[in-house]
Structure formats: C-alpha cells, structure tokens
Amino acid sequence: MGYPDFRLDGQVAIVTGGSSGLGQAGALALANAGADVVVAARRLPECEAVAEQIRLMGRRALAVSVDVTDPGSTRALAQAAEEFGPVSILFNNAGVISPKSLADTSAEEWRRTLDVSATGTFLCSQAVAPAMSRRGRGAIINMGSILSSVGMANRVAYATAKTAVISITRCLAVELGPSGVRVNAIAPTVIVTDLNRKLTETQPELYRRVLERMPLGRLGQTDDVTGALVFLASPAASFITGQTLYVDGGFTAG
C-alpha cells in the first residue's frame, strides 16, 4: 500500500459554517492541504470573502448560502457543490451556542440549538453522502465538543446537540462504511472564536474554571484543531471511521 500522504490534492470539500471561526480556519486548512472548497454559511458575502482568500492560495472556491436546518437548502448546496466538482469531503461545522440555564432556556432556543448542530449535520450528510457512496469514496467530519462527553452548567441545549452529533457519527460510520465513506468527529475544548469571544468576557468565571481544568494549561486556538480535521479527511486516516477525536488538551482524560 505504501504511505498515503496527508495531502488532499484534487479533492473537493464542503465546509458548513465556513464563513467564520473554526469553519473559516478549517476551509483554509483544507485548501492549504490541496483541496478545492465550497464555503457554505447563511451570509453569502462572508462566504465570498473566505472563498476569495482560498482563491488567493491558488485553489478553486465556491461561496454558497445555506440554511443547514432546511432540507431544500441543503439539497441545493449539494447540487451546487457537485456542479463545482465531485465532493469527497464534508465538514459539518455549523453550530450555535445557547449558554443558558435549565430555567432560562426557552423551548424555541432548545429546538434551534439542536436544529443547527444535530439536524444540520443529519441533513447535510443526507444530501451529500449519496454521491460519495456512488463513487465509493468520502470523508465526513462532524463538529463535536468536549461537551459531547462531559456535562456543564448552563449548556444543556448545546451539550445535548453536540452529543447527538457523536451518535450521528457512529451510526453513519456503520451505515456508510461498506460504500467507502468514513465518518468521524472532532471534539475540541474551548477554542476562542467569534462564537464565544463575547462569552469569555461576560462569563469570565466559567472560562477561568475551564482553564483551571485544562491540563495543557491554555484554551485552544483555531489552528490547534485544523490539523485533526485535515488528518481525518486525508488518506492517512483511511482506516479510521466512527471515531470522535478529542482535541482538548487532556480535558476529558481527567
């Protein structure tokens, strides 16, 4: 078999929530490893800005507006992406956080949080996987969290959504494995991005407690996570599926 490389040359990747934070960093990292990238998020101008960064790196890029909670929209994304090129990588990264207590979380916020992370991962996979299966090749990487395996106060909706993502990962790994499609998750510790930068200021106590429990002694940066994404997408991980790779500085080991 020789040594497959960690490169993604000639592959086409879709990144949801690709306009900012970990999605943007992931899109750039996949492009840096050689992939052409479909940057998908709700706001088209932001997607276009990331797509332009990718083109400057010498890769092809397409910006698509998508609402991952709407099956019509995810089907349109899959179709536009296939017209751009044969998709072999899907990074289900879109997510929203609802940093509220049991008492303060409304039914609507609960549904919205589960809808974006869990239903969004389900719908995008449902739209994109058939073409991967037909070609016998694909890697889906879902975005979990340390809250996929531990609990935290004021995170009941978010943690539930991120735990559902792990269950989707395992089920699809078993279901799509025979057709050559691998499905894994990455589960980062707190990575400082636009999603939570404000929270680190408004809930400093909470983030101080997280930091105290971080064996490696720091919160994460987006670049700490992109290596795991590229690895799981690449041929170097061609026998790894159904796994949740914790990128958490030891948080869940203790």
Next chain:
Amino acid sequence: MTRAGRLDGRIALITGGASGLGAATARAFVREGARVMIADIDEGRAAELARELGDGAAFVPCDHTDRGQTEAAVAATLAAFGALDILHNNAGGPFAGPVESADDAVLARVIGVNLVGVFKMTQSALPALRESAARRPHGASILFTSSLQGIKARPNYTVYTASKHGVVGLVKGLALELAPANIRVNAICPTVTETPMLRSFLPGMAPDMDEARARLKATIPLGRMPEPEDTANAALFLASDEARMITGVALAVDGGQMAG
C-alpha cells in the same frame, strides 16, 4: 517535490520497532524526517531494519521488561542522536485462550510485557523527554500501541484485554501528570492487523485461519483489514505538532468496529 517532514529534527525511540506495526512506524517516522532508535528484543531484525533505513536509524537490543535494558536503550539513543523527543511504547505480546488457561507464567509474561514493561520504559525515558519538552515550543510526546482490546473486549482474549485496558489507564494518568511539563501522551488502538503477531491471534476466533479472517472482516464496517501503515500514519499524526492540543486520547484504528 520537496517539503518539510512532519517530524524534521525529532528523535524517536520505538520499542518492538523491528517488526509489524513498530517497523511500519519506524519507516514512516524516518520518511518524515525523524531519526529513530529501534529498540527490540530481536537484535537481528532490528539491525536489518536499521540498515535499510540508513542514517535516519540505529538499533539497540532491548527487552523492555528489564529496567537495566530500558535505561541502556535511552542512553544509546542519547549517545547516537543527542536527545529524545518521542517515545513510542509499541512492544507487546499476545495471548489467546480461555481465562483458566492463563497460568502464572502466562500472567507474568502478558502483564509483564504489555503493562509493566511499558511502565519501566516510560520511567527510564522521562528525564530525557522532560529535557526535550522544555526546549521545544510544542513539547515532547509519548505514544503507546494499545489495541482495540484496550477499549473493547472479546471472549478468549481476557488477559490481553486487561493488559491493554491498563495501557489506556496509564495513558490518561500520564497525560494529566505530564501536561504541565508539555509532554503529550496518547494511545493508538489498532484492530487485528496483518503482522507476525496475527498468527498468535486468529486461532482465538476460529480454528481455521481463513475462516477467522473472514469472520473478522465481517465485523469491520469498512470491509477490509487494516495495513500496518494505517497505524503508522495515526502514530505519525499524534506525534506531530499538528496534534499539539491532543493528549490523553485512545484513537481506534479499526475501520469502524468500535462504532457498531
């Protein structure tokens, strides 16, 4: 095309590095720019692989269950390459059979090789690893070849399973203890792979080798057996700076067996 190797300038010590998964990992590490000390009880094959790998590798005879020899292996690494950045505790030994058939000699051997030996090797390497971690921005790292049996069980492999679960406990404890020193600690958990060890393994599953292989394959969602390179690539990733935020994990390389 030339490009920077993932492990340029790193120095690794791989136990059981002369054969199977260890040898595949030694080749991958050298290809990515590391220099590798192959520490193995089988001196002949260790020497042969070191010759094949050229300047990037050296070998030292080492039974990692003997503290004198683990100390000597670290000393040989420092003498040959000047430092130690990555310790890969890969040496291990199989046992298949019902739990009653594990007599005292079996227990001493399996637990000794798979658990006590890796403890000793790690203890011997820690001073050099701490020194390396203090020098490098992304620290040093320790890898363990546990097994899918380190996170899952299977009848007739109970002694092996207990020893490899022990390795995962060791990994988590060490990860927490060594994180402040910037030493990352992770396990790779491969499923049954085509290496010389396979011959000792498959008979636990079915009397006939082909039948055992077919049964095994049927439990793997990806529908094939892994290659030693699959495990080597996981080791390479976990040892590299790209994994700088990953410590205390047990990564299965199992084609989806754990998921289902």
